[in-house]
Amino acid sequence: MTGKTRRWLSGVAGGVALVLAAGVSTPVATAAEQADHAATKAVLDQYLAQAGPGAAVHAGNAADAWTLTTGTARINENRPLTQDDHFRIGSQTKTFTAAVVLQLVDAKLVELDAPIGRYLPGVVTGAYDGNVITVRQLLQHTSGIVRDIRDAAANPDGTYPLAELVRSAMDEPAxxxxxxxxxYSNVGYLVLGMLIERITGQSAGDAITDRIIKPLGLAETSFPAPKVRALADPYLPGYLGTRVGPFFFWVDATTATELSFWSTAGAMASTLDDLAEFYRALLGGRVFSAAALAEMRRTFPPSDAYGLALSKLPLSCGGVAWGHNGSLPTGHYSITLVTDDGRFASVVTNTNRFDSKPSAIDVANSALCEGKS
Structure with a gap:
């Protein structure tokens, strides 16, 4: 992050490998560094007991950034996670997808409250009516479309076209x-990927790259091409598994998933640093118009918690943060949250488990509240 002081605290293609490993020691930061953010470090350490082999939070404000790590990035090693490790961001991809759609709304090429059938005739059919379901409803998960793909047919090379993914879900009951x-509907965001391709004439990944990633200078963020499963170096290995007493049973899942299956719903890769910059740019008005941002932040009642690929989180210290989380079968879970006054917190762990207490949200909340002036 240009202009910020950074303070450090602290795949194999093909199949998967099952590893039995005893607990590894936590990389230790200096006493002074730990003391600076002791409260958040304590929550992060507690989170690790329910998370992956390692976890990290990258946080700060307009003037300063800091990173706390616990555990290890790679089992059987003492390698701290860093803010520059690449990992799969899962459903944080949806916010990038929504950002492109809202740019198309700004350009008057798409209307939020128009039926998706206006732009993709004959696509949303079967159990659904594309002449009723709107673009906004797809963005806010109020379309009634089923959550996940169940029986899509892969290409001979194992990849999945967006059109086939969407087609395969159209016979699922509303x-x-x-x-x-x-x-929540991953399928809805695959439909939005088709919308992006129809309007821009580009692949969805190229549109996201050209419209969001490159203009914001997110050099460590990428949308994978079909069949590309490896992460750029340095990368955070992803693990699936469980804990039994002092032992961890981990399966290395970093490259086990064909990412075109998730596409505009969850395929992208990034880093803690880039994700924080993306959401700060989003809330700072550098991605689309103020009117589009207001629509993105318009939450759906009664929960008042989710807008257009943007979640609202009340903070324990007052105020709210905005962002999104994401997990993927590659063994990664992450969340990024940003406040209107420029504070940010991006958290990652190298497994896809997120139903923990304390949670990654608790870690981010602590970091954001530490930064409150």
Whole structure:
């Protein structure tokens, strides 16, 4: 992050490997560094007991940035996570997808409350009515479309076209009438990927790259091409598994997933540093118009917690933060949150488990509240 003081605290293609490992020691920061952010370090250490082999938080404000790590990036090694490690960001991809759609809204090429069938005739069919479901409903998970793909047919090379992913879901029963409830739908964001491709004439990945990644200078962020599973160096290995007493049973899943299956719903890779910069740019008005940002932050009642690929989190110290989380079967879980006054916290662990207490949200909340003036 240009202009910020940075203070450090502290794949194999093909198959998967099952590893039995005893607990590794936590890399230790200097006493002075730990004391600077002792409260957040304590929450991070507690989070590790429910998370992956390692965890990290990268946080700060407009003037300063700092990184805390615990555990290890790679099992059987003492290698701290860093703010520059590449990992799969899962559903944080949705915020990038939504950003492109909102740019198209700004350009008057798409209307938020227009039916998706206007732009993709004959695509949202079967159990759904593309002449009723709107672009906004796809963005806010109120379309009633099923959550996940179940039976899509892969290409001979093992990749998945967006059109086939969406087609395969159209015979799944609708969850509810459009606009009446809010339930998460990965399929809805694959439809939005098709929308981006139809309007821009580019692949969704190229559109996200040309419209968001490159203009914001997110050099460590990428949308994978089909069949590309490896992460750029340095990377954070991802693990699936569980803990039994002092032992961890981990499966290295870093390259086990064909990412075109997740596409605009969850395929991208980034770093803690780049993710913090992306959300700060988003909330700072550097991605699209103020009107588009207001629409993105318009949450759906009664929870008042989720807008257009942007979640709202009340902070324990007052105020709210905005951002998104993401997990993927590659063994990564992350969340990034940013406040209107420029504070940010991006958290990652190298497994996809997120139902923990304390949670990654608790870690981010602590870091954001530490930074409150």
């Amino acid at each position: 969850l509810f009438p459009p606009g009446t409830k809010q339930e």
